[in-house]
Structures are given as structure tokens and as C-alpha cells.
Amino acid sequence: MGNSNKQSVNRRNFLRTAAAGTAALIAAPAAKAADVAAPAEPARLNATAPPPPRKVDGDDGHGVEVLTTNHPGSDFMVDVIKALNFEYICANPGNTFRSLHESLINYGGNKNPEFITCCHEESSVAMGHGYAKIEGKPLLVAVHGTVGLQHASMAIYDAFCDRVPVVVIMGNILNAAERFGQVDWAHSAQDPAAMIRDFVKWDDQPISLRAFADSAMRAYKIAMTPPMMPVALVADHELQEDPIPDGAGLTVPKLSMTTPPAGDSGAVAELAQMLIAADNPVIVTDRVARTAAGLAGMIELAEALQVAVVDRNGRMNFPTRHPLNQTERGGAAIASADLIVGLELTDFWSTVNSVRAQLGATPQPTVRPGTKLASVTANDLYLKSNYQDFQRYQPVDLAIAADAEATLPSLIEAVKRRTTDDRKRAFADRGARLAKLHQQALDQARDAAASGWNDTPISTARLTAELWPLIKDEDWSLVSNVQFISRWPLRLWPFDKHYQYNGAEGGFGVGYGAPASVGAALANRKYGRFTVNIQNDGDLMFAPGVLWTAAHSRIPLLTIMHNNRAYHQEVMEVQRMANRHNRGITSAGIGTTLVDPPIDYAKLAQSMGMHGEGPIIDPADLAPALRRAVDIVKSGEPALVDVVTQPR
Ligand SMILES: Cc1ncc(C[n+]2csc(CCOP(=O)(O)OP(=O)(O)O)c2C)c(N)n1
Numbered sequence: 001m002g003n004s005n006k007q008s009v010n011r012r013n014f015l016r017t018a019a020a021g022t023a024a025l026i027a028a029p030a031a032k033a034a035d036v037a038a039p040a041e042p043a044r045l046n047a048t049a050p051p052p053p054r055k056v057d058g059d060d061g062h063g064v065e066v067l068t069t070n071h072p073g074s075d076f077m078v079d080v081i082k083a084l085n086f087e088y089i090c091a092n093p094g095n096t097f098r099s100l101h102e103s104l105i106n107y108g109g110n111k112n113p114e115f116i117t118c119c120h121e122e123s124s125v126a127m128g129h130g131y132a133k134i135e136g137k138p139l140l141v142a143v144h145g146t147v148g149l150q151h152a153s154m155a156i157y158d159a160f161c162d163r164v165p166v167v168v169i170m171g172n173i174l175n176a177a178e179r180f181g182q183v184d185w186a187h188s189a190q191d192p193a194a195m196i197r198d199f200v201k202w203d204d205q206p207i208s209l210r211a212f213a214d215s216a217m218r219a220y221k222i223a224m225t226p227p228m229m230p231v232a233l234v235a236d237h238e239l240q241e242d243p244i245p246d247g248a249g250l251t252v253p254k255l256s257m258t259t260p261p262a263g264d265s266g267a268v269a270e271l272a273q274m275l276i277a278a279d280n281p282v283i284v285t286d287r288v289a290r291t292a293a294g295l296a297g298m299i300e301l302a303e304a305l306q307v308a309v310v311d312r313n314g315r316m317n318f319p320t321r322h323p324l325n326q327t328e329r330g331g332a333a334i335a336s337a338d339l340i341v342g343l344e345l346t347d348f349w350s351t352v353n354s355v356r357a358q359l360g361a362t363p364q365p366t367v368r369p370g371t372k373l374a375s376v377t378a379n380d381l382y383l384k385s386n387y388q389d390f391q392r393y394q395p396v397d398l399a400i401a402a403d404a405e406a407t408l409p410s411l412i413e414a415v416k417r418r419t420t421d422d423r424k425r426a427f428a429d430r431g432a433r434l435a436k437l438h439q440q441a442l443d444q445a446r447d448a449a450a451s452g453w454n455d456t457p458i459s460t461a462r463l464t465a466e467l468w469p470l471i472k473d474e475d476w477s478l479v480s481n482v483q484f485i486s487r488w489p490l491r492l493w494p495f496d497k498h499y500q501y502n503g504a505e506g507g508f509g510v511g512y513g514a515p516a517s518v519g520a521a522l523a524n525r526k527y528g529r530f531t532v533n534i535q536n537d538g539d540l541m542f543a544p545g546v547l548w549t550a551a552h553s554r555i556p557l558l559t560i561m562h563n564n565r566a567y568h569q570e571v572m573e574v575q576r577m578a579n580r581h582n583r584g585i586t587s588a589g590i591g592t593t594l595v596d597p598p599i600d601y602a603k604l605a606q607s608m609g610m611h612g613e614g615p616i617i618d619p620a621d622l623a624p625a626l627r628r629a630v631d632i633v634k635s636g637e638p639a640l641v642d643v644v645t646q647p648r
């Protein structure tokens with residue numbers, strides 16, 4: 001605990017006397033400077049090394065604030081944070097968490113977590129989002145009071161909708177008597193987390209260090225229990241900066257994790273029976289496989305039943321080249337099904353109904369009458385009211401409120417135990433039929449990819465096909481949303497590892513792509529994986545500073561610009577309206593395109609300190625440019641190739 005022999009001047013008292021003009025500003029002893037330059041090994045709570053001197057806001061440089069010789073509360077916060085095993089903290093600096101920042105880098109030795117400098121709070125959170133989907137656990141994000149959280153909010157929403165854990169810690173000056181100046185007031189709030197409460201799983205503003213420790217453990221545990229979601233914790237400024245009182249007796253509680261909720265055995269047996277009895281069952285997956293075991297479980301289940309799998313690809317749930325994968329003919333598979341089982345399927349309603357995006361349009365069922373429906377999802381366990389990401393209500397015959405990945409082992413066992421030899425023969429016939437249909441769909445995709453091969457702008461199919469031979473022998477991981485490029489990689493490449501694809505934004509908030517890819521690449525780095533991001537132009541332009549973070553932190557990531565010079569999705573929306581209003585589509589580029597002036601992404605990348613090449617306009621130039629960039633990424637650096645592409 002703090003060393004009571006040393007002088008203890010807390011910040012409040014110091015500032016009060018300084019304000020009265022009577023402060024004796026004591027110069028910091030020279031020895032202390034060394035503490036700043038060469039941080040000691042990460043100290044623990046009972047260490048006695050004093051923190052380095054801190055400069056007061058508005059200090060004119062003639063004086064240095066008196067040392068608060070006891071440990072600040074933020075050192076204890078670092079002890080708590082270290083107990084949670086965060087590898088990284090992503091943050092843009094802000095004085096509402098300055099003491100915690102300083103404790104992390106000096107007292108904590110800038111290790112576990114290591115500080116990753118972010119240029120926008122949306123980038124910090126989205127990096128955490130992308131990282132967690134690869135690593136299976138959160139990193140820590142710190143945001144400045146009020147304004148930092150406001151910037152972070154959309155990314156928090158995306159992670160919330162995508163059921164991804166991110167731990168956000170935010171500064172705040174709760175005690176109004178401690179706010180010095182306009183800025184402190186503008187960045188403080190009575191209830192700072194109120195702004196994001198509708199889209200985090202839990203938040204807290206502890207007012208003692210002991211409560212902070214408990215709440216940090218609780219936050220982590222809750223974030224990691226399916227359905228996983230972001231959580232937010234306020235690190236109050238006084239708690240951070242005031243010395244830990246003598247005899248505080250603080251300890252770091254043990255983290256006790258919750259086992260993911262698995263399906264009730266009776267309900268699982270019923271589901272197994274339904275699957276065995278059905279003639280044409282289809283399993284529709286969305287966010288099932290978080291781990292290698294999840295993907296292996298999906299394969300085992302599908303093979304035991306020889307069942308069709310349609311993957312919505314919120315995660316990498318099923319190998320793309322598995323003969324039972326019917327994703328490319330998903331509509332036909334669903335239309336002929338007599339049982340549909342949704343596993344962590346966010347939008348069951350749209351799986352069994354279709355509606356054209358037109359006011360007043362009547363939904364049409366996509367399934368035959370009498371098709372049985374069943375679901376396993378942790379989304380049935382926890383729901384928030386305000387934001388409507390839970391999708392339209394879909395009645396089902398059997399709803400198991402449980403995490404699908406955790407339920408797979410008992411479901412597989414129940415299926416195997418109950419399958420008769422008769423059914424096994426029927427399954428084998430079905431499997432052979434599905435394998436043929438799978439092959440046909442793959443052949444069709446390959447044919448379709450060849451169309452427009454030599455076109456300029458370059459087709460997204462060609463871009464995908466040219467990239468493949470350059471990465472296929474690497475331990476690759478594609479971490480960008482393939483919906484923007486007509487899903488070509490999932491249609492053409494063999495994906496068979498859970499980290500080879502990690503889904504999309506969750507909340508469809510554009511601006512996720514670039515930072516989430518950098519975060520995913522950060523997670524992939526220690527495994528030596530080769531990370532690829534096929535990057536939309538509109539998405540990058542929200543917060544391109546994350547390229548600097550990638551360069552600065554030496555995060556190997558191949559970014560290929562899918563530069564269609566437009567917010568093309570919205571071009572189409574405006575065209576649709578212009579058609580409906582019968583006014584022609586010639587003006588649809590107004591407000592939706594990025595052509596005048598064209599953005600030079602190669603220069604943008606170079607300006608951030610990374611390799612940038614392009615714009616590539618002639619498809620013949622594509623492969624050599626990609627090869628150069630691949631080599632740079634293999635050497636451990638990020639690289640970007642700007643490719644002028646067709647819209648999708
Ligand atoms: C934060 C946010 N703003 C606006 C939108 C609306 N929006 C949906 S898609 C899209 C276009 C994105 O452009 P780009 O990333 O280049 O992809 P493209 O449509 O061109 O393939 C926009 C603006 C959104 N989803 N999220």
C-alpha cells in the first residue's frame with residue numbers, strides 16, 4: 001500500500017493553494033526524471049515506486065506539480081485491469097482518464113495491456129470489435145468523458161448488434177467541485193453511460209476503488225457470457241487521481257467466468273428427434289462458431305445428419321467447400337425444406353418470409369406450408385427495448401434459449417444416439433444429392449466470376465480471383481464484410497478455419513470496416529496469420545486515421561481498396577426512388593458519389609507511413625501490384641493497394 005512516510009499532497013489541495021497564489025512549487029528531484037524515461041517492471045499494488053511528476057493543466061512550465069507520493073487510485077485500477085488479461089488498450093487520449101493513462105504506461109509498464117494509439121474513438125471500439133471476433137476475448141478501450149464516448153457510440157452499437165464483447169472504460173469528473181474550467185464541465189456528466197445504455201449489456205459508475213474492482217470483474221464476466229455484448233465502466237477522475245488511502249486493504253477479486261448457457265436436455269432431445277425425422281431439414285447458421293470447436297461441432301452435426309447448411313456468415317460457421325454447404329442455393333434449399341433450424345440466427349423472420357423494400361408490400365412466405373421451425377439462440381435470453389436490432393418476431397415450433405455453440409455437443413450426441421440404421425441410409429442418399437447440388441452451385445459461381453473479366457473498372461470477382469493464388473499458401477484470414485463485393489470470396493475460396501472470416505458490422509454502421517480489420521489483424525499478428533481487408537472507399541473515409549495506427553503499431557494487414565468511388569449502396573437507393581417517382585436516374589450521383597475529386601488512397605496510405613500503390617485501373621496491372629503489397633505484409637508491415645472497381 002502507499003508509503004505514508006512520504007509527503008502526500010493530493011491534487012485538490014494542491015490546486016486550491018496554487019489558486020490562492022501561495023503555493024510553494026517544489027521542483028521534482030532529478031532522480032524522478034529517470035522514472036519517466038525508463039519505466040520499471042510492472043509493479044503491483046504493494047510496490048513503493050512513486051509515480052512520476054505530473055504537469056498541471058495550464059502550467060506555464062516554470063513549476064512542476066508536487067508529487068503525490070502515495071499511489072494514485074489509477075495504479076490500483078491497473079492492477080485490476082491486469083488481472084483481466086487484456087493484451088491491448090485502444091484509445092485516443094483524454095484528460096478525464098489521464099491518471100489511468102499514466103498508470104498504464106508507467107506503473108503498468110505499457111504491457112498487458114499495451115497502449116495502441118487511436119485517432120478516433122470509433123476506431124478504438126471497432127478495433128476491439130474486430131479483435132474480439134478473432135481472439136475470442138475483448139481488448140480494453142478507453143474513451144474521454146462525454147465527447148470521446150459520443151464518438152465511440154456507433155461502434156459500440158455495431159458491436160452490440162454483432163454480439164461481440166468490448167470493455168469500454170470512460171473518464172468522468174462526477175464531483176462538480178473537482179471540475180476546473182470550462183473543459184472539465186463540458187466533458188463531465190451525472191450519468192455518462194446514459195447515452196449508450198440502450199446498447200451495452202451493462203454499465204456502472206463505481207464510487208470507490210473497491211467497487212471499481214468488483215465492477216470491472218462483473219463487467220468482463222457479463223460481456224463474455226452469451227449473448228456477448230459491450231459493457232462500459234466509468235473510471236471517475238477522483239478515484240483515479242487521489243492517493244489510495246492508507247489501510248484501504250484493497251484486493252483484486254478473482255475473475256470467475258460463467259459457462260455459456262447450453263440447451264436444456266429435454267429440449268435438445270426434441271430438436272434431435274425433429275432433425276432425424278425430417279426429410280429435408282435445413283440448418284441456417286449466423287453467429288454460431290466463435291472457436292475452432294464451434295466450427296468442428298457444426299461439421300460433426302451436419303455430417304451426422306447429412307443435413308443442408310445455409311450460412312448467413314455472421315461468423316465462419318461452416319466450410320464453404322463442404323458438400324453439405326448449400327449457402328449458394330440457400331433460397332432453393334429453404335423453399336424445399338420441411339424443417340428449418342436457426343442457430344444463432346438473428347433474422348429468422350426474413351429467412352422464412354420475403355418482403356420487397358417497398359411501402360405496403362405484402363410479405364410472402366419463402367417456405368412450404370407446414371414447414372416446422374426451431375431455433376437455438378442466446379438472443380432469447382437477453383433483450384434491450386429501445387433499438388430494434390432484434391428483428392421481426394417469428395413464431396417457431398421449438399425455441400431453445402441457449403448459446404448454440406455450447407449446445408452443439410449435446411445436440412450431436414442426442415442425434416447420434418437416436419439415429420436408426422434406416423434413417424442413416426436415408427441420410428446417405430440425401431447427402432449424395434446435396435453434394436451434387438453443392439458442386440453445381442460452385443460451378444455456377446465460377447462461371448459467373450468470369451463475366452466481365454477484362455472490364456475496367458475491375459470486377460470484384462476478378463479482384464477476388466487474382467488475390468487467391470497470392471494468399472492461398474499463407475495462413476490467411478479475410479476480415480472484411482464480403483457483402484460489399486457480392487460475397488465473391490465466400491463463393492470462390494475454400495474457407496475451413498473459424499478465423500478465416502469474421503462477419504460484418506452487426507449494426508450495419510458504415511465506418512466499421514477499416515478499424516475492425518486493423519483490430520482483427522492485431523489479433524492475428526501473434527499467430528503469424530496473413531490478414532486481408534477488402535476495403536470499401538466510403539467506409540474508409542469515415543475515419544482513415546486508423547491506417548496510421550496500423551503503420552505506427554506495425555500491424556501487418558493487406559488493405560485492398562474496393563474503390564467504386566461511391567457510396568454505391570445509396571446510389572442504388574436514390575436510383576430506386578427516382579424510378580419510383582418517375583424522374584429518371586441521371587441525378588442519382590448527387591450526394592452519393594466520391595468522384596470529384598477522386599480520392600488518391602495510395603497517397604493517403606503513404607501519408608500515414610505505409611506502402612500504398614494505385615490507383616489500379618487496368619486489370620492487367622492488378623496481380624503485380626497485389627504481389628508487391630503481399631510481400632510487404634509478409635515482412636510485418638501494413639500495405640494498401642487502391643483498385644478502381646465496379647460497384648459490387
Ligand atoms: C454510419 C452510417 N452512415 C450511413 C449509412 C448508410 N449507408 C449504407 S451503405 C452506405 C455506402 C457505403 O459506401 P461504401 O463503404 O463505399 O460501400 P459501397 O456501397 O460503395 O459498396 C451508406 C452511406 C450507414 N449504414 N452507416
Ligand SMILES: [Mg+2]
Binds near residue numbers: 537562563566567
Ligand atoms: Mg464505395
